[in-house]
């Protein structure tokens with residue numbers, strides 16, 4: 001993804017279809033069927049970290065490579081092992097001098113028949129080049145993407161694992177977008193999410209809202225309120241950041257606005273018209289960390305405490321949304 005410095009035109013008038021969930025304070029349950037409060041299960045820090053390590057064991061995961069194929073097979077099997085229904089959506093991506101490379105969005109559905117649905121998303125590909133690496137000789141080599149790709153996928157898998165053990169009264173679609181991170185200055189980012197947003201895996205598919213996780217495990221990470229997220233799904237941004245503060249994670253979730261980041265959520269918001277927020281590492285100035293698109297984006301950049309904070313906050317968000325208490 002990249003930081004957008006231009007102002008984009010919104011061609012649609014956004015309407016959140018705002019459901020006002022205000023509840024009366026009345027404790028009289030005889031007239032309403034009050035939903036039981038969901039208990040938020042704890043995530044395992046070791047488990048989510050091991051999911052990053054496992055991805056790195058396949059090497060770099062650039063579409064069209066052996067590491068990418070191995071990763072796809074593992075990811076599909078892993079989702080199935082947690083009892084989810086899995087759909088693999090194939091498309092062709094052309095990027096960085098490569099043409100029509102087979103690429104795959106992977107959609108894993110929990111409680112597929114539930115009418116009320118949310119999306120948790122991340123990109124699973126890793127970048128073909130390291131254009132920001134200080135060593136020019138290494139700039140044309142693919143990065144490991146421990147944080148850029150690996151962390152978001154790991155968090156989603158851990159949430160999936162937890163939800164497979166502690167049932168939730170909600171449909172959750174985990175979407176792993178491919179070919180997100182192969183763009184250039186002129187564009188061509190987020191190919192998989194554009195494809196899915198135009199061709200959802202089910203006809204007429206929709207969800208109430210969603211969360212995109214990208215760059216969620218690096219040392220020194222902070223998460224600010226990003227502009228596209230605020231514009232299309234501001235009420236959810238506020239709810240997530242408020243909850244993070246209640247949970248004691250205010251040192252990571254900073255209640256401060258930053259500018260636009262052109263990431264997968266842009267297309268889900270504008271094409272699929274599903275409100276989606278992006279939890280993504282930015283500096284207070286709205287920039288990426290120094291390791292971004294360099295070979296420092298390897299296992300050494302991962303901070304278990306950061307990974308835990310984002311994974312636990314996202315888990316709590318979804319459980320609380322399921323019982324109406326978010």
Ligand SMILES: [Zn+2]
Pocket residue numbers: 001127148181293
């Ligand atoms: Zn990237």
